[in-house]
Amino acid sequence: MTATIIKETEIHMEKGLQALQRELGQIRAGRANASILNGINVEYYGAEVPINQVASISIPEARVILVTPFDKSALKDIEKALLMSDIGINPANDGSVIRLVIPQLTGERRQELAKEVGKIAETAKVGIRNIRREAMDKLKKQQKNNEITDDEMHDLEKQVQKITDQNVQGIDQIAAKKSEELVEV
Template sequence: MITKELEANMIKSVEASQRNFNTIRTGRANTSLLDRLTVEYYGADTPLKSLATLSTPDSQTISIQPFDISSLSLIEKAISLSDLGFTPNNDGKIIRINIPPLTEERRKEFCKLASKYAEEAKVSLRNIRRDAIEKIKTAEKEGEISKDQSHDQQETVQKLTNKFINEIEKNLSKKESEILKV
């Protein structure tokens, strides 16, 4: 009963960490680098994906073609002001972003960022585990389950937590190898 809900929450946490990893640059152009970018469009912060078609014509370029040409300058401004460090090139119809190769120092910074995202995901998993164990202990105190059942359920929760922490570690090492690959 409790394990299905627990596992679903832990899967969401792992997926969130993977989305965070996808926003970190590697040596190649990838449209997911712009996933977090929002553009102020008619007074509202709108995700870039909602305003334009994103594509990668080659491994070093991201192409952005807005649905509404009038939003071109707004998109360009949002990219320039973002912390991504990209310089957009506007030709009047399409914005192109050239992805320069990463320096060794920048690669190390991105590895640290990936580690930070992984640690945040692990903390999230531990919080989910803590909440589940509290529920189990409460059920034991109220006499809903026996001491043995409580112990078994707590063990199951810990095994699930370990499984998902290992998955985050695998995702982290994969991302670090992508970042460090020249």
């Protein structure tokens, strides 16, 4: 039972790190990144489908995203979806592909984005700490019900804290990498 609590804690924290990476991947750093198109759906034959299911997405240059539809008749729908999205980039349609040119970031905008990265990372840390608290509560409940001894409780608390520390360190590394990416562009 206690092993499953530790395993669940690891899994939940890992999912927290993955969510952080997805969220930070959508922040534009002045460089082309296909993940900014995640979450954009295109109306295709009456159904809403993710853009990557109706087009191939490539990055031919550092600041250009190339969207090539699998079906040329979907080009207008893809362009419409990109215009309606909140990515803030006007698509350039040449009749067969759509180009998204990522604008150069100003120094001020870079600083704002770096602050935003810090806020998102702090929110992720709060999530990790909440997962730790839930695990500790479950362990304390088991201790109270005499399912585990005081010594086992002490060892399990150390394990949960170690996992927490590793994940908080992982958040710091991910955030530092993204902030560095924002500054160096």
